[in-house]
Amino acid sequence: MTADVPTLRTDPAAGTRRRGERLTAHWQTWRPYTTCHPALLGLAGAMVAGGGSAAGIAVAVLAPVLGWLAGHYLGDYFDRDLDAIAKPHRPIPSGRLGARTALVCGIACAAASLLATTLVNWRILPVFACAFAGIVTYSLVFKQRGLAGNVNRGALSALATVVGAMAVAPWPSWALLPVALGFGLHDTASNLIGTVRDVDGDRAGGYRSVPVRHGTTTAVRLAAVLWAAAVVAIGAGALAAERPVPQLAGLAVAVLAGGYAFAVVxxxxxxxxxxxxSHEVLVAERMVLAGAVVAGAAGPALAVAVVLPALVVSLFMQARMRARHEFPAGAGDGEDTP
Structure with missing residues (x-):
């Protein structure tokens, strides 16, 4: 008689579950509720530059999104030790997404963005280099140094509008300056509100954010001042717009939403x-702000056609994913005062 030789059996269902978990981890890393924003920033930049070919506008929209995804992957890679303390449920610290995989995906997204932009305008290279440096240094250097980290994030949004403009024109026009400044200030403010949400984890991880160093009330007030300055900058941009009235009308809607966001905190x-x-509202409000710029440059019909579906997608995704991505299960209601 021959001895029975044990055979290794694989569980197809287990393999399917693991693949599903990996795909879900990537989806969560993308933060799809935020990815419409860089697309609209690129479109706004392209429209202020006068529009262009379909290929140029496609790059203006796609390249900032790829850069945004690169930022999420690389940011989560560099923040994995902090997230292990404050947000262990996230893809990398939970083990659902390998750190090396996140690094490779981040580099791949950045490379794809670089390829797309240089194919349409090689002059974008210095702008892209600044943006990529900002992505890397945000987590490695500036995030733990208070306001410098918030300004870093705002600068990335400003650069996204420049990339959008240069995807359809050799150089950005002066009309883009108040728009880029406005979005830079706005995203500095919204990122600052994000640090208010993360104050406990940042304090535990040794990060000296504005609310950690100066308190949440000071952080919110500073964010409100930066947001107001952003509104003024976008309003000033309407003076150079082809259609100032639609831009100012869109700005008014954004002001109402932004005012509510700061009333919440x-x-x-x-x-x-x-x-x-508050941050969820600002994520939606900044898309309205980008739509206002598109309306001023290309008309309200295009603005409504692109912003309305973007808002629906963002609000739906935020409702489905946002709280679970920011707070661990069983973390309580989060209504304690930081």
Whole structure:
């Protein structure tokens, strides 16, 4: 008689589950509720530059999105030790996404963005180099140094509008300056609200963010000032727009939404969940702001056609994913005051 030889059996269902978990981890890393924003920034830059060919506009929209995804992958890679303390449920610290995989995916997205932009305009190379340096140094250097990290993130949004403009024109026009400045200020403000949400984890990880060093009330007030300056800059940009009235009308809608966002975190009522809610509103409001610029440059019909579906997608994805991405399961209601 021959001895039975044990055979290794694989479980197809287990393999399918693991693949599903990996795909979900990538999806969560993308933060799809934010990716419409860089697309609209690129489109706004392209429209202020006068529009262009279909290929140029496609690059203006796609390249900032690829850069945004690169930032998410690389940011999560560099922040993996901090996330292990504050957000262990996220893809890398939970083990659902390998750190090396995130690094490779981030580099691949950046390379694809670089290839697309240089094919349409090689002059974008210095702008791209600045953007990529900003992505890397945000987590490695500036994020733990207070306001410098918030300004770094704002600068990336400003550069996205420049990339969009240069995808359809050799050089950006002076009309883009107040627009780029406005989006830079706005995303500095919204990133600052994000640090209010993350104050406990940043403090535990040794990150000296503005709310860690100066308190959440100071951080919110500074964010409100930066947001107001952004509104003024975009309003000033309407003076150079082809259609100033639609741009100002869109700006008015954004002001109402932004005002609500800061009312949510008014002094004396700041909690982690309220900071998250405020940031969610600002994520939607900044798309309206980009739509206002598109309306001023190319007309309200195009602005509504692109912004309305972007808002629907973003709001739906935020409702489905946002809180679970920011707070671990069983973390409580988050209504404690930071």
């Amino acid at each position: 008014r002094p004396g009522s700041v909690t982690r969940r309220r900071a998250l809610r």
